[in-house]
Amino acid sequence: MRSWLAQHLAALRDALRRLAAAPLSSLLSLLVIGVALTLPTAGWLTLDNLRKLTGDTPGVQQISIFLVIDTGKREISEIESRLRASPAGSWRFVPREEALQRLQAAEGMAEIIASLPRNPLPDAFVVTPTDARPEALEGLAKTFATWPKVAHVQLDSAWVKRLDALLRLGKLVVMILGALFAGALVTITFNTIRLQILAQAAEIEVAKLIGATDTYIQRPLHYFGMLQGALGGLCAALLVSAGLHLLTPPVAELARLYGASFALRGLSASDVIVLAAIGAALGWLGAKISVRIHLRRIG
Amino acid sequence: MITASNVTKRYPEGREALRNVSFEITAGEMVFLTGHSGAGKSTLFKLLAAIERPTSGSIVINGQNLAALRKNAVPYLRRKLGLIFQDRKLLFDRNVIDNVLLPLAIVGHPAREALRRAQAALAKVGLPNREKTFPIALSGGEQQRLAIARAVVNRPAIILADEPTANLDAASAGEILEIFRAFQQVGVTVVIATHDPLLLPHLRPRVLCLAQGEMSEEHELATGGVAP
Numbered sequence: 001m002r003s004w005l006a007q008h009l010a011a012l013r014d015a016l017r018r019l020a021a022a023p024l025s026s027l028l029s030l031l032v033i034g035v036a037l038t039l040p041t042a043g044w045l046t047l048d049n050l051r052k053l054t055g056d057t058p059g060v061q062q063i064s065i066f067l068v069i070d071t072g073k074r075e076i077s078e079i080e081s082r083l084r085a086s087p088a089g090s091w092r093f094v095p096r097e098e099a100l101q102r103l104q105a106a107e108g109m110a111e112i113i114a115s116l117p118r119n120p121l122p123d124a125f126v127v128t129p130t131d132a133r134p135e136a137l138e139g140l141a142k143t144f145a146t147w148p149k150v151a152h153v154q155l156d157s158a159w160v161k162r163l164d165a166l167l168r169l170g171k172l173v174v175m176i177l178g179a180l181f182a183g184a185l186v187t188i189t190f191n192t193i194r195l196q197i198l199a200q201a202a203e204i205e206v207a208k209l210i211g212a213t214d215t216y217i218q219r220p221l222h223y224f225g226m227l228q229g230a231l232g233g234l235c236a237a238l239l240v241s242a243g244l245h246l247l248t249p250p251v252a253e254l255a256r257l258y259g260a261s262f263a264l265r266g267l268s269a270s271d272v273i274v275l276a277a278i279g280a281a282l283g284w285l286g287a288k289i290s291v292r293i294h295l296r297r298i299g
Numbered sequence: 300m301i302t303a304s305n306v307t308k309r310y311p312e313g314r315e316a317l318r319n320v321s322f323e324i325t326a327g328e329m330v331f332l333t334g335h336s337g338a339g340k341s342t343l344f345k346l347l348a349a350i351e352r353p354t355s356g357s358i359v360i361n362g363q364n365l366a367a368l369r370k371n372a373v374p375y376l377r378r379k380l381g382l383i384f385q386d387r388k389l390l391f392d393r394n395v396i397d398n399v400l401l402p403l404a405i406v407g408h409p410a411r412e413a414l415r416r417a418q419a420a421l422a423k424v425g426l427p428n429r430e431k432t433f434p435i436a437l438s439g440g441e442q443q444r445l446a447i448a449r450a451v452v453n454r455p456a457i458i459l460a461d462e463p464t465a466n467l468d469a470a471s472a473g474e475i476l477e478i479f480r481a482f483q484q485v486g487v488t489v490v491i492a493t494h495d496p497l498l499l500p501h502l503r504p505r506v507l508c509l510a511q512g513e514m515s516e517e518h519e520l521a522t523g524g525v526a527p
Contacts, residue, residue: 002409003407003408003409004407006407006409006410007407010404202388202390203390203392205388206388206389206390206401207401207405208374209348209350209377209382209384209388210377210378210382210401210402210405210449210450211374211375211376211377211378211402211405211406211453212374212405213371213374213405214371216374216405
């Protein structure tokens with residue numbers, strides 16, 4: 001067990017030594033791998049931010065029930081009891097005063113509202129349905145519309161559907177991009193390992209002649225691929241973070257102009273670890289294929 | 300220790316390098332394998348080191364038949380042999396001690412013990428205090444000593460050497476053979492393929508002579524080199 005661990009450590013040291021032995025070419029490989037991983041990562045992050053922008057819980061939609069102006073307390077509680085009896089989901093009553101206050105808080109609205117003679121807003125209920133399928137939402141909206149004192153039922157399902165479809169499309173694009181660049185990473189590793197094997201042909205031949213197993217010879221090469229992939233992943237994390245850093249001020253400015261507060265979500269520590277792990281796995285794969293093909297020719 | 304029976308090696312292009320070669324080498328013997336160049340010495344060396352396999356016949360080393368050896372068992376067999384190659388196969392991008400440490404690293408020896416062993420091996424072949432030197436800075440004789448140190452660092456029971464005195468002057472060649480002699484005296488079986496077995500007649504080694512792929516004669520050098 002100890003000797004097994006020592007052999008792995010030795011192989012890792014060997015791989016590190018080889019990476020450090022040719023700093024320029026190592027750096028170039030890392031950059032190429034970094035760029036290859038940056039594009040899908042950036043795409044994924046963009047989708048993630050878009051999803052956040054459209055509500056913290058994607059897919060959950062709301063139905064707004066606007067009541068006739070000057071609906072009495074009794075009628076409101078009547079609707080409340082109807083909602084309670086129906087299996088619609090959770091709901092919240094928004095009194096017209098609260099709605100007005102919220103509108104006033106919004107950018108540029110305060111003056112307009114101040115100029116109004118009286119509160120133009122109705123009382124409303126906001127329903128968060130448990131069943132978010134579009135057909136179920138339509139059915140609920142129709143039912144609500146038949147209730148007394150209901151002036152208007154608003155369901156933004158068309159808009160939500162469109163955005164959802166767009167996000168799904170984006171996800172597909174990111175996945176295709178990811179697969180393409182994963183292939184690129186495997187190819188890059190394949191080639192660097194091929195060069196490594198060529199450069200070490202003498203050493204590999206001698207080691208085989210004096211009793212090295214295939215595992216012993218392959219191990220440092222596998223580590224090399226893994227290390228290169230993992231470092232490339234870290235490189236991608238660095239590139240993405242730098243890009244986000246550049247984008248953050250203009251995005252904040254844009255959000256401010258729309259009267260919203262929105263901050264781009266960057267890469268978390270676990271994202272960085274996942275990215276490095278993906279890089280390592282792909283690097284290992286590339287090394288494995290390359291070793292299998294090229295080592296056969298020696299010895 | 301080593302038994303070859305009816306060993307034939309035919310190469311794909313049709314050339315027969317060895318034909319029906321049989322011999323036996325017992326533990327602790329020192330044997331010279333001689334013959335003109337092209338007689339099959341190097342082929343026999345490759346068969347004994349499991350670098351190549353016989354077309355027919357069997358070679359048994361330590362009870363293991365090399366002709367039937369599984370491919371993944373070959374490394375473990377090689378570790379029991381001390382192999383010295385004609386072109387030495389030293390690694391010129393590593394210093395002396397790292398060259399000697401390589402077999403121990405392959406086996407997975409703990410670093411400290413490995414270093415001690417490598418230093419002992421270098422002392423035994425007469426190359427102390429050259430640990431940090433690179434092979435390119437060594438003379439031919441010294442490079443050969445380094446190759447021997449690397450071969451014996453794993454303490455093999457059998458040493459196989461292919462033309463270890465080639466390209467060495469008589470004095471250096473004599474010194475190299477004395478080193479082999481010293482290993483034989485502590486019980487190691489030594490097989491040396493060489494075109495020139497007369498370097499150390501006082502050693503009285505057994506000589507196996509190959510001619511055109513066949514074992515032509517077998518004799519004790521001390522008896523005059525003529526008896527069949």
